[in-house]
Amino acid sequence: MMEVRTTCAYCGVGCGIRATVTGERTVKIAGDPDHPANRGRLCSKGTHLGETVGLEGRLLAPMIGNRRAGWDKALDLVAKRFKETIARHGPNSVAFYVSGQLLTEDYYVANKLMKGFIGSANIDTNSRLCMSSAVAGHMRTFGEDVVPATYDDLDAADLIVLVGSNTAWCHPIVYQRIRARCEEGAKLVVIDPRRTETAEEADLHLPIRPGSDVALMTGLLQYCREAGVVDEDYLAAHVAVPQDFWDQLAEGNDLWSVARTCDVPAADLRHFFDLFAATPRTITLFSQGINQATAGTDQVNAMTNLHLATGRIGKPGAAPFSITGQPNAMGGREVGGLASTLAAHRDFAPENRASVQRFWAAPTMAEKPGLKAVDLFRAIGEGRIKALWVMATNPAVSMPDANAVRAALAACPFVVVSDVIEKTDTGAFAHVRLPAAAWGEKDGTVTNSDRTISRQRALFALPGEAMPDWWIVKEVARRMGWKTAFAYDRPADIWREHCRLSTYENNGARRFALPGAAQGGNAAYDAMLPFRWGGDRPFADGRFSTEDGRARLVPVAQKPLPGPLAKWPLTLNTGRYRDQWHSMTRTGLAPKLARHREEPLVEVHPADGARLGLADGGLARVETPQGESIYRVAFSDGQRPGELFVPIHWTDRTASGGRTGLLPRPLVDPLSGQPGFKRTPAAIAPVATQWRGFLLLAAELAERPACLWATRVAVPAGVLWELAGDGGLQRIEALLPRGERIEAQDPARGTRRIAVIAGGRLAGALFVTASGELPPRDWLIAQLAAPAVAPTLLAGRAPGVQADRGPIVCVCFDVGLKAIVAAIRDQHLADVAAIGAAIGAGTNCGSCRPALARILTEENSHAA
Numbered sequence: 001m002m003e004v005r006t007t008c009a010y011c012g013v014g015c016g017i018r019a020t021v022t023g024e025r026t027v028k029i030a031g032d033p034d035h036p037a038n039r040g041r042l043c044s045k046g047t048h049l050g051e052t053v054g055l056e057g058r059l060l061a062p063m064i065g066n067r068r069a070g071w072d073k074a075l076d077l078v079a080k081r082f083k084e085t086i087a088r089h090g091p092n093s094v095a096f097y098v099s100g101q102l103l104t105e106d107y108y109v110a111n112k113l114m115k116g117f118i119g120s121a122n123i124d125t126n127s128r129l130c131m132s133s134a135v136a137g138h139m140r141t142f143g144e145d146v147v148p149a150t151y152d153d154l155d156a157a158d159l160i161v162l163v164g165s166n167t168a169w170c171h172p173i174v175y176q177r178i179r180a181r182c183e184e185g186a187k188l189v190v191i192d193p194r195r196t197e198t199a200e201e202a203d204l205h206l207p208i209r210p211g212s213d214v215a216l217m218t219g220l221l222q223y224c225r226e227a228g229v230v231d232e233d234y235l236a237a238h239v240a241v242p243q244d245f246w247d248q249l250a251e252g253n254d255l256w257s258v259a260r261t262c263d264v265p266a267a268d269l270r271h272f273f274d275l276f277a278a279t280p281r282t283i284t285l286f287s288q289g290i291n292q293a294t295a296g297t298d299q300v301n302a303m304t305n306l307h308l309a310t311g312r313i314g315k316p317g318a319a320p321f322s323i324t325g326q327p328n329a330m331g332g333r334e335v336g337g338l339a340s341t342l343a344a345h346r347d348f349a350p351e352n353r354a355s356v357q358r359f360w361a362a363p364t365m366a367e368k369p370g371l372k373a374v375d376l377f378r379a380i381g382e383g384r385i386k387a388l389w390v391m392a393t394n395p396a397v398s399m400p401d402a403n404a405v406r407a408a409l410a411a412c413p414f415v416v417v418s419d420v421i422e423k424t425d426t427g428a429f430a431h432v433r434l435p436a437a438a439w440g441e442k443d444g445t446v447t448n449s450d451r452t453i454s455r456q457r458a459l460f461a462l463p464g465e466a467m468p469d470w471w472i473v474k475e476v477a478r479r480m481g482w483k484t485a486f487a488y489d490r491p492a493d494i495w496r497e498h499c500r501l502s503t504y505e506n507n508g509a510r511r512f513a514l515p516g517a518a519q520g521g522n523a524a525y526d527a528m529l530p531f532r533w534g535g536d537r538p539f540a541d542g543r544f545s546t547e548d549g550r551a552r553l554v555p556v557a558q559k560p561l562p563g564p565l566a567k568w569p570l571t572l573n574t575g576r577y578r579d580q581w582h583s584m585t586r587t588g589l590a591p592k593l594a595r596h597r598e599e600p601l602v603e604v605h606p607a608d609g610a611r612l613g614l615a616d617g618g619l620a621r622v623e624t625p626q627g628e629s630i631y632r633v634a635f636s637d638g639q640r641p642g643e644l645f646v647p648i649h650w651t652d653r654t655a656s657g658g659r660t661g662l663l664p665r666p667l668v669d670p671l672s673g674q675p676g677f678k679r680t681p682a683a684i685a686p687v688a689t690q691w692r693g694f695l696l697l698a699a700e701l702a703e704r705p706a707c708l709w710a711t712r713v714a715v716p717a718g719v720l721w722e723l724a725g726d727g728g729l730q731r732i733e734a735l736l737p738r739g740e741r742i743e744a745q746d747p748a749r750g751t752r753r754i755a756v757i758a759g760g761r762l763a764g765a766l767f768v769t770a771s772g773e774l775p776p777r778d779w780l781i782a783q784l785a786a787p788a789v790a791p792t793l794l795a796g797r798a799p800g801v802q803a804d805r806g807p808i809v810c811v812c813f814d815v816g817l818k819a820i821v822a823a824i825r826d827q828h829l830a831d832v833a834a835i836g837a838a839i840g841a842g843t844n845c846g847s848c849r850p851a852l853a854r855i856l857t858e859e860n861s862h863a864a
C-alpha cells in the first residue's frame with residue numbers, strides 16, 4: 001500500500017493529508033502530523049474524503065453537445081471557435097470563468113493564455129465571490145495583497161476576534177486551534193448577526209445589525225484613540241495618515257451612537273472595546289461575513305486601520321487575518337486569476353504590463369483589468385461576450401441572481417465547461433464539455449490562507465479520458481497558434497516558470513517571491529515540503545509594498561442602513577453547513593456527511609415564525625426580487641428577529657425549489673466587485689401541501705422527482721428523496737424501479753406505502769402521508785443493503801419497539817442526539833471530554849464539539 005502526502009480538497013485552511021491508497025479507487029485518509037496547518041487533525045469533510053473518490057457521476061470523455069468526441073476533435077473545436085470569435089469581435093468578446101478549486105499550475109496557464117496571448121483580462125474566478133474584498137482591502141492599505149498573519153499567530157494571541165466567520169463550521173481546524181488557545185486563557189469575541197456554534201462558545205458575542213461592521217470598527221478606533229492606545233510612534237514611522245483622518249473619525253463614532261447603529265447593548269460594546277484596548281496581542285480574523293458585502297472593502301479597511309493605528313501588525317499574535325473559503329483561492333491570487341490583477345501580485349500599471357510581456361514574450365497583453373464576475377455574466381447576457389470557458393465551477397448555482405446567469409449562459413453562442421462531474425447545472429448550457437481530473441488525480445500546488453504552499457499529489461491514475469486542467473488549457477493554446485509559449489510537459493515546468501515570474505524584475509517591492517523554488521528540478525518538485533512565502537510576518541520590519549514603503553490608513557465611513565421595505569420586510573443571509581462543500585458535487589456523495597443537515601433549512605427567529613404563521617418543521621417560500629425558493633423551516637433563537645438564513649449548497653439537481661443562488665441581488669462592492677450575499681431584502685410565507693413523503697431508491701434518478709418540493713440525501717447503498725406536493729402521485733410512483741411491489745393504503749389517514757423488491761432485496765420504497773406522520777428513515781435505509789427482505793418493510797421499522805436516534809451529531813461515530821442526551825443525564829457527564837470518553841462522540845475530527853458543548857449547556861439549563 002502506498003502512502004501519499006497531499007492536501008485536503010476543501011477549505012482554505014489547507015490541511016495536509018496522509019493518504020494510503022488501498023485499491024483501485026479506494027483510499028484511507030489521515031491527517032498529516034507534519035503539516036503546519038493541521039498537525040495531524042482533519043475535520044469531518046477532510047476525514048470523509050475517501051468516500052468521495054468513486055467514479056459515480058463523473059464526466060469521463062469529451063462531449064460535443066450530447067455526443068462523445070475524441071480529445072482532438074473537442075480541443076480543435078474550442079480553439080477554432082475562440083479564434084474565430086476573437087478575429088471577428090476582438091479579444092474582449094471571449095472570457096474564462098475559473099475557480100479556487102484549480103491548482104496554481106492550472107490557474108497560471110489559463111491566466112497566461114487570456115492576459116498575455118488572447119490579450120484580454122476577461123478571466124475571473126469564483127474566488128471573486130469569496131474573498132476579493134480582502135484582496136482589494138489589502139492592496140489599498142498595504143500596497144499588495146499580503147495576508148500579514150499565520151496560524152501560528154493564533155497560538156500567540158491573547159484576544160481573538162472573529163468577524164463574520166462561523167469558524168467552527170467553515171474552518172474547523174483553525175477553530176480547534178483557537179479553542180486550544182482559549183483553553184490557555186485567550187479571550188474569544190465573535191461579531192456575527194447570528195448566534196452560531198462559534199458564537200455560542202465565545203466569551204462575548206456581539207450580534208450586530210448586518211452591515212454595521214464599519215460603524216463598529218471605526219467606533220472602536222475612536223475609543224482606542226481616546227483611551228491612548230493608538231501607537232503614535234508606529235504611525236509616524238510606518239503609516240501614511242490622511243490629513244483629516246482623525247477629525248472625520250471623531251464624528252458620530254461615540255460608543256452610544258455606535259451601539260445604536262449596531263443594535264447591540266452599549267455595555268457589551270464597551271466590554272469589547274475595553275478588551276481590545278487592553279490586549280496588544282489581538283488577532284482579528286475575518287471571512288465571508290465581511291467580504292460578501294457591498295461595502296466589503298471598507299469593512300476590511302476598517303479592521304486594517306485598527307491594527308495599523310494600534311501598531312498591532314507584524315508582531316507575534318497581532319494582525320488582521322483574512323481566511324479564505326476555497327482550497328486555492330490564495331494560489332489564484334498569486335498567479336493573477338482575478339480579472340483585476342495581472343500576475344505575480346502585479347497590477348496593470350504600464351511598467352508591470354511591459355515587464356510581464358517581456359517575461360512571457362507575449363504577443364498581445366491585456367491593456368486593462370477585465371470584467372469581474374457579476375459584470376462578466378452581465379456582459380454575456382448582453383451579447384458582448386460571445387465565447388465563455390467555465391473551469392471547475394458552477395456559476396448557474398453560485399452566482400447571485402442565478403436565474404439571470406442561466407439566461408446569459410443559454411444565450412451565449414459558445415460555452416465550454418471543463419468539470420469532473422457529468423451533470424451540473426452549468427454543464428447543461430455547454431456546447432462542449434471537457435473531462436477534468438479530480439482531487440486524487442491532480443498534481444500541483446495550492447496555497448492556503450496563511451501563505452503556506454503545499455503539494456497536492458495524485459493518488460489514482462486518470463480515469464477514462466479525464467485530463468488535468470493545465471493540460472487542457474495548454475492544448476487549446478497550442479491549437480490557437482502559441483506552441484512554444486505553452487510547451488509544458490508536466491506541472492513542474494509551469495511551477496518553475498511561475499516562480500521565475502515572481503522574482504522577475506522584482507527588486508523587493510513585491511513580497512510575493514519564490515526565489516529558491518525556481519531552481520529545483522522535477523525531483524525537487526515531487527518531493528516539495530510545505531513552505532510559507534513571505535516569512536512568518538511579512539511586515540515585521542514596518543515596510544509595506546507601497547512606493548514610499550508606508551501602509552495607508554484608509555478613511556471609511558458607515559453607509560446608511562435602510563430599514564425594512566414594505567414588500568420585503570426581512571433580510572436574507574446565506575452561508576455554509578458544517579459538513580457540506582459548495583454545490584455538493586463531492587460531499588454530496590458521502591452519506592455520513594449528509595447526516596449533519598440532511599436538507600436545506602430556512603432559519604427563522606421564533607417570534608417572526610409565529611407572527612408570519614410559519615410552523616417549525618413546515619415548509620415556507622422565501623421570496624426576493626430575484627426569485628423564490630422553498631425550504632423547511634427551523635425556528636432558531638440564534639437568528640436576529642427580522643433575519644433569515646439559508647444554506648448555499650443545494651442545486652437544481654439536488655432540490656426542487658431549494659436553490660439559494662437565485663435569491664441574492666447582483667449588487668457588488670464598488671472596489672472589489674464582490675457580491676453582497678449577506679443582506680438581501682426578502683419575504684417569507686408558509687407553504688401548504690396536500691402530502692409529504694419520501695422516496696428511497698437503490699439507484700440514482702436521472703432527473704429529480706417532479707413535485708413542489710424535493711431534496712436529495714445520499715444514504716448508504718442508495719439515495720433518499722424527501723418530498724412534498726399536491727395532487728396525484730402517479731409521476732412519483734413511476735420513479736420506482738421495476739420489481740415485485742408490495743403496497744398498503746389507508747385512505748382515512750391519507751397514507752400510501754409501496755416497497756419494491758428486486759433480486760431478493762429492497763430496490764425502492766415510497767412512503768406518503770397526508771397527516772404528516774412518517775416513520776424514521778434509518779431502518780428502511782439499512783434495508784437497501786440487507787441480505788434478505790424484512791417482513792415489516794411497509795411498517796418502516798423492525799418488529800418490536802425501535803429507538804429513535806434523533807439527528808446525527810457526530811458523523812464520525814454515527815452518534816445521534818438522543819444517545820448524547822441520555823449519556824449526559826444517566827452518566828452525569830460534565831464536559832465535552834467526558835462525553836467523548838463515554839460514547840466516543842467528538843473524539844475523531846472534533847467538528848461536532850461545539851454542538852456537544854451546546855447540548856451540554858441546554859441539558860444543564862434544563863437540570864438547573
Ligand code: SF4
Pocket residue numbers: 008009010011012013014015038041042043044045046047171172173174
Ligand atoms: S479544515 Fe476541514 S475542510 Fe478545511 S482543509 Fe482542513 S480538513 Fe479540509
